[in-house]
Each structure stands twice: as structure tokens, then as C-alpha cells.
Amino acid sequence: MPVVFFFTEKDDVKNYFKEYFMAHCIVPAAEKILDKEFKVLDKGFVRLVDYYGSDQRIIQAARVSYGEGTKSVSQDEALIDYLIRQNHTSPFEQVVFTFHLKMPIFIARQWMRHRMGRMNEMSGRLSVMKEEFYIPSIENMDPQVKDKLERALTPLEPEEARAIQKDFEKGQKKSYESYKSLIEKGLAREIARINLPLSLYTEFYWQMDLNNLFRFLKLRLDSHAQLEMREYAKVILDLIRKVCPLAVSSFENTILNAVSFNGEEIEALRKVMAGQDNPLKGKKLDRLLTKFKTGQQL
Numbered sequence: 073m074p075v076v077f078f079f080t081e082k083d084d085v086k087n088y089f090k091e092y093f094m095a096h097c098i099v100p101a102a103e104k105i106l107d108k109e110f111k112v113l114d115k116g117f118v119r120l121v122d123y124y125g126s127d128q129r130i131i132q133a134a135r136v137s138y139g140e141g142t143k144s145v146s147q148d149e150a151l152i153d154y155l156i157r158q159n160h161t162s163p164f165e166q167v168v169f170t171f172h173l174k175m176p177i178f179i180a181r182q183w184m185r186h187r188m189g190r191m192n193e194m195s196g197r198l199s200v201m202k203e204e205f206y207i208p209s210i211e212n213m214d215p216q217v218k219d220k221l222e223r224a225l226t227p228l229e230p231e232e233a234r235a236i237q238k239d240f241e242k243g244q245k246k247s248y249e250s251y252k253s254l255i256e257k258g259l260a261r262e263i264a265r266i267n268l269p270l271s272l273y274t275e276f277y278w279q280m281d282l283n284n285l286f287r288f289l290k291l292r293l294d295s296h297a298q299l300e301m302r303e304y305a306k307v308i309l310d311l312i313r314k315v316c317p318l319a320v321s322s323f324e325n326t327i328l329n330a331v332s333f334n335g336e337e338i339e340a341l342r343k344v345m346a347g348q349d350n351p352l353k354g355k356k357l358d359r360l361l362t363k364f365k366t367g368q369q370l
């Protein structure tokens with residue numbers, strides 16, 4: 073005998089199944105992007121495999137201390153913003169993402185420095201590596217500049233960049249041919265691979281909570297991070313925005329697009345606002361002005 077429920081209001085449904093709604097967050101916008109590959113660089117991608125929690129989970133977790141449930145959207149937004157401003161980070165750890173990533177090994181090496189992520193990578197011991205290498209586009213081939221963590225504003229001449237691309241291609245082909253021939257001769261895969269270059273693509277699953285992901289994004293979206301790394305970070309930011317738009321918007325305003333000022337700088341700002349001379353001179357003054365102009369943390 074089927075059981076039929078009659079509800080007069082949408083909220084009645086929500087209240088009746090309150091346990092269910094509190095237990096598992098489903099975000100329609102996020103469901104749409106699940107399992108899709110978002111292209112990065114020439115052969116890489118980011119794929120959101122799964123997510124656990126949403127803006128609502130952050131709010132539920134934060135309100136647990138008061139025993140209060142969800143309130144209006146504007147109150148929720150204000151609460152999330154307050155938590156971010158106050159560095160009350162633990163509610164953000166309640167939201168977790170699993171990504172499937174494909175990237176060149178030299179980027180994966182930087183990725184792995186983020187110790188709070190959990191990962192499982194493809195094995196060059198158990199499987200034969202595919203012939204997939206990264207070649208930077210012509211626009212991404214810059215000369216070395218004085219500030220080693222910055223890229224030059226003027227890229228190389230296209231001919232010069234094309235010649236370098238060819239050179240990369242040649243080296244990659246040669247090393248892969250040598251790898252294949254060693255495998256065919258019966259050498260163990262784990263030894264045969266050791267001359268493969270850092271431009272080889274690898275894949276891994278990566279799980280990270282939102283609090284640590286914000287930290288990762290702050291570091292890796294910064295202009296000091298390697299351009300290829302930033303390309304992945306940009307895609308990740310767009311994907312997580314679908315899962316927890318309020319938290320991401322607050323993060324962008326309060327952390328990502330913000331700079332901090334040290335004691336001397338704050339003091340100088342106070343003096344300037346009071347109509348007095350700026351006490352900062354030379355490099356210190358340059359740094360303060362550049363922070364204002366560029367929004368870069370220096």
C-alpha cells in the first residue's frame with residue numbers, strides 16, 4: 073500500500089524531511105558540472121568527482137554552538153562573511169572536494185607541497201606512461217626576468233618561441249622513444265621511466281577541504297605562482313563557486329583580492345589621512361604604493 077504525503081507549503085516538505093536535508097547537501101548547480109572535464113593547458117584537465125557539503129553545511133556547522141538552524145539567505149551570507157573575516161576557519165573544513173586532475177609532472181610537484189590534500193596518483197611502476205607531454209604556447213614563453221618569480225610582460229618573439237617549441241618536442245620524442253625501447257627490451261617500468269622529462273603528464277585524485285583549498289588558491293592564484301599552476305587554480309575556483317557561492321564570494325573579497333599592511337604601513341596611512349607627511353621613504357614607500365596600485369601582496 074503506497075503512502076501519500078500532502079504538503080501545502082514547500083517549507084512543509086523541507087521541515088518533514090529535515091533530517092534528510094541536514095544530512096546531505098545537494099547543490100543543483102554543482103550537480104551539473106560533476107564528472108565533466110574542464111580543459112587546462114594543452115592536454116590537462118580538472119574534473120570535479122564529488123563534493124561533500126555546501127554553504128549550508130558551513131552555516132549548520134557554525135550554528136551548532138547556538139543550536140540554531142538555517143535562517144534567511146542574507147543572514148547566512150553575513151554569517152559566512154563574518155567567519156571568514158574573523159578567521160573562524162573550522163566550519164569551512166566541513167566542506168570537502170574530490171578532483172581528478174591531469175597535469176604535467178613539474179606542476180604536480182608544486183601541487184603536492186600542499187600537505188593538507190589527500191591524493192592518489194597514477195603509477196609509472198604499474199602502468200606504461202602515455203606519450204603525453206606539455207608544450208607551452210607561444211604566448212607563454214617568456215624570457216627570464218630580474219624578479220625570478222615574475223614573468224616578463226613582453227614574451228619572446230614568435231619565431232624564437234616556435235623554435236623552442238620544436239626543440240621541446242624533439243627532446244620529448246627522443247626520451248619517449250628511449251623509454252618505449254627499454255620497456256620492449258623487458259626493463260622494469262620503474263627504471264625505464266627515469267629519463268622521462270618533467271613535462272610528461274600525470275593524473276591523480278585529490279581531496280581537499282574548503283579551508284585549505286582557500287589557502288591553496290590564495291597562494292596559487294597570486295601572480296608569483298607559476299602561470300601553468302594559476303591556470304589550474306582558476307578552473308578550481310570556478311568549480312567550487314558552483315558548490316558554495318557565498319563562501320567563495322566572501323573569500324574573493326576578504327582574502328583573495330585583499331592585501332595586508334604591516335604596522336609601519338598602517339601608521340603611515342593614518343598620518344597621510346590626517347594630512348601629515350608620509351614617513352615611509354625609498355623601498356618601503358615603493359612597496360606601499362605598489363600594493364595599492366596592483367593589489368599584490370609584497
Ligand SMILES: Cc1cc2nc3c(=O)[nH]c(=O)nc-3n(C[C@H](O)[C@H](O)[C@H](O)COP(=O)(O)OP(=O)(O)OC[C@H]3O[C@@H](n4cnc5c(N)ncnc54)[C@H](O)[C@@H]3O)c2cc1C
Nearest residue numbers: 184185186187188189221284287288291292294296297298
Ligand atoms: C610562489 C611560490 C613559490 C614557492 N617556492 C618554493 C621553493 O622555492 N621551494 C620550496 O620548497 N617550496 C616553495 N613553495 C612551496 C611553499 O613553501 C609551501 O610549501 C606550499 O605553498 C604549501 O603551502 P602550505 O604549507 O601553506 O600548504 P599545506 O601543506 O596544505 O598546509 C596548509 C596549512 O596547514 C599547516 N600544516 C600543514 N602540514 C603541517 C604540519 N605537518 N605541521 C604543522 N602544520 C602543518 C601549514 O602550516 C598551513 O598553514 C612555493 C610556493 C609558492 C606559492
